[in-house]
Structures are given as structure tokens and as C-alpha cells.
Amino acid sequence: MHRPVMLDEVLGFLDLRPGDTVLDATLGGGGHSKEILKRITPGGMLLGCDADPAAIDRARENLRDFTGSFKLANGNFRYLNEMFDHEGLEKIDAALFDIGISSYQMDEGARGFSIKNPGPLDMRMDPRLKVSAKDLVNRLREEELSDIIKDLGEERFYRRIARAIVERRREKKIETTEDLASVVYRAVGGRYKRGRLDPATRTFQAIRIAVNDELGALKDGLGQIVTRLNAGGRMAVISFHSLEDRIVKNKFKEYSAEGLIKILTKKPVRPTDAEVAENPRSRSGRLRVAERI
Ligand SMILES: C[S@@+](CC[C@H](N)C(=O)[O-])C[C@H]1O[C@@H](n2cnc3c(N)ncnc32)[C@H](O)[C@@H]1O
Numbered sequence: 001m002h003r004p005v006m007l008d009e010v011l012g013f014l015d016l017r018p019g020d021t022v023l024d025a026t027l028g029g030g031g032h033s034k035e036i037l038k039r040i041t042p043g044g045m046l047l048g049c050d051a052d053p054a055a056i057d058r059a060r061e062n063l064r065d066f067t068g069s070f071k072l073a074n075g076n077f078r079y080l081n082e083m084f085d086h087e088g089l090e091k092i093d094a095a096l097f098d099i100g101i102s103s104y105q106m107d108e109g110a111r112g113f114s115i116k117n118p119g120p121l122d123m124r125m126d127p128r129l130k131v132s133a134k135d136l137v138n139r140l141r142e143e144e145l146s147d148i149i150k151d152l153g154e155e156r157f158y159r160r161i162a163r164a165i166v167e168r169r170r171e172k173k174i175e176t177t178e179d180l181a182s183v184v185y186r187a188v189g190g191r192y193k194r195g196r197l198d199p200a201t202r203t204f205q206a207i208r209i210a211v212n213d214e215l216g217a218l219k220d221g222l223g224q225i226v227t228r229l230n231a232g233g234r235m236a237v238i239s240f241h242s243l244e245d246r247i248v249k250n251k252f253k254e255y256s257a258e259g260l261i262k263i264l265t266k267k268p269v270r271p272t273d274a275e276v277a278e279n280p281r282s283r284s285g286r287l288r289v290a291e292r293i
Pocket residue numbers: 002003004005025026027028029030031032033049050051052055075076077078098099100101102103125214217218
């Protein structure tokens with residue numbers, strides 16, 4: 001089960017009405033979308049987008065009570081303009097980006113995102129992507145791996161880990177999530193304090209963000225949606241990584257300086273302690289919202 005993060009906060013900011021047209025750029029299990037649909041029907045329309053075809057199938061089932069009031073598009077939100085054109089959609093009243101991966105993707109070993117549930121080292125949100133985590137880990141030069149683990153994982157021991165990956169793959173290809181985790185444990189195991197973060201978490205995160213070019217997609221998606229919002233329409237972005245939050249912050253500043261939007265959240269909104277206690281995965285979430293002028 002994927003619990004929608006900061007649901008009350010998102011709905012409070014989006015201020016939806018029956019008849020509104022809304023984009024959910026990251027449909028996932030449809031958790032946010034279902035609550036959005038309750039508020040925009042009758043008369044409203046939701047376009048739900050997800051790069052992962054399994055998410056589209058799951059959401060279609062979860063949203064079946066609202067059939068006729070939503071359209072689903074399987075694709076990356078970096079191609080939003082094409083999706084809008086395909087659906088004959090010009091402008092919308094609100095947009096939500098809840099980026100990263102869902103609990104469904106995380107928990108399913110076969111997708112290769114999880115340290116705890118073993119599987120092939122895949123990590124593609126969209127199975128049509130040509131390059132998987134296994135390809136990156138086995139093919140990139142040591143310096144490239146080191147940069148990815150440092151920048152996208154914010155991992156202190158990036159050099160050691162990159163070296164260990166290269167040494168290990170000289171003997172045997174790294175094929176599974178267990179292979180990668182064991183290389184990381186051997187490289188840094190004792191250096192991580194017991195009981196804190198799993199020592200492989202940051203490396204896994206870095207490789208996942210690289211495989212899916214998540215930062216590039218975010219920049220592209222925000223740039224397109226800002227021109228698609230009606231005046232007074234709001235866009236809400238939840239990110240789970242400081243690099244992503246920085247992109248949102250800087251993009252919002254840029255659009256604000258151009259006179260396109262008014263920023264509604266001076267600082268990012270964080271989940272309440274009660275939400276974090278109930279759903280620990282929400283703990284690093286940060287919400288930023290802006291309104292089209
Ligand atoms: C955190 S989950 C969203 C959960 C959803 N809000 C819910 O309540 O069920 C993120 C989803 O966005 C999708 N996603 C992430 N980046 C994407 C992108 N660039 N384009 C399209 N979908 C993306 C992932 O496949 C995943 O299903």
C-alpha cells in the first residue's frame with residue numbers, strides 16, 4: 001500500500017473545485033489522484049501520467065469509481081507537451097508532481113530498486129528505457145560512478161564504493177541488488193554507524209536517479225507545466241531529495257523573476273511528526289507550491 005504523502009497539505013494548497021482540469025504527473029497508485037477526483041467531479045477531468053505501465057494499471061483499478069472523469073498516459077513527464085497535445089488539452093487548473101518511486105516499486109524485488117527484497121539490478125521506472133542499473137554499474141568508468149554516487153547519493157564514501165564496484169566487476173559481473181549491496185557493505189560496512197541508514201541506501205538512490213535521469217526529467221517537466229497553467233492555477237511539487245528540492249526552488253525563483261508565478265511556500269512544507277510516525281517513508285518529503293499569475 002502506498003500512502004499519499006502530505007495529502008492534506010497538497011489538497012489545501014491546490015484549492016480544487018468541481019469542473020477543474022488537473023494533471024497528476026506522477027500517478028503512482030493513484031492515491032493523490034483519487035482525492036483530487038473527489039473534489040473536481042462532477043464536471044472535472046484528471047490527466048494522470050506515469051512512466052511505469054504497472055502504475056497505470058494499478059491506478060486505473062484504484063480509480064474505477066471515477067471512470068469517465070480521468071485519462072491516463074503512460075510516459076515520462078518530461079514529454080508533457082506531447083501528452084497534452086495527444087489528449088487535445090490546452091491548459092489546466094492545477095498540477096501535482098510527487099516525484100521519486102512508489103512503495104509498490106520499492107517493495108517489488110523484481111524491479112530492482114530494493115536492498116531488502118532481492119532481484120535483478122534493474123531500477124528502470126519505464127521498462128522501455130534502454131539502460132538499466134546493471135548496465136551502468138558494469139559499464140561506467142570508475143570516475144563516472146564515483147561522481148554519480150557522490151552527487152546523486154550524497155554519499156561520503158563514494159570513492160571507496162566506486163573502486164570496490166570496479167574491482168568486483170573485473171572478477172564477476174554485478175547482476176543483482178544483492179551483488180551491489182554486498183559490494184557496498186564490504187567497501188564501507190564498518191564505517192556506517194549501527195542501526196542508522198543501511199550503508200547501501202545512498203548508492204542505490206544515486207544509481208536509480210541516474211538510470212531514470214530523474215533530475216533532467218524534473219527540470220524539463222516543470223518548464224513545460226508552467227506555461228500550461230491557467231492564471232490562478234497552482235502547481236505543487238513534492239520531492240524527497242535535497243538536489244531535487246534545490247531544482248524546484250531555483251526553477252520557481254526563475255519563473256517568479258520572469259513574472260510567471262507567485263511562490264506560495266517561502267520554505268518547503270514538511271510532513272507533520274504524526275505523518276512521519278505513521279508513514280516513515282514521508283520523512284524526507286518537501287512540498288513547494290506556486291500559483292500562475
Ligand atoms: C512517489 S510515487 C507517486 C505516488 C502517488 N502520488 C500516489 O499517491 O499513489 C512516484 C511515481 O511517479 C512516477 N515517476 C517518477 N518520475 C517520473 C517521470 N519523470 N515521469 C513519469 N512518471 C514518473 C514513478 O513511476 C512513481 O510511480
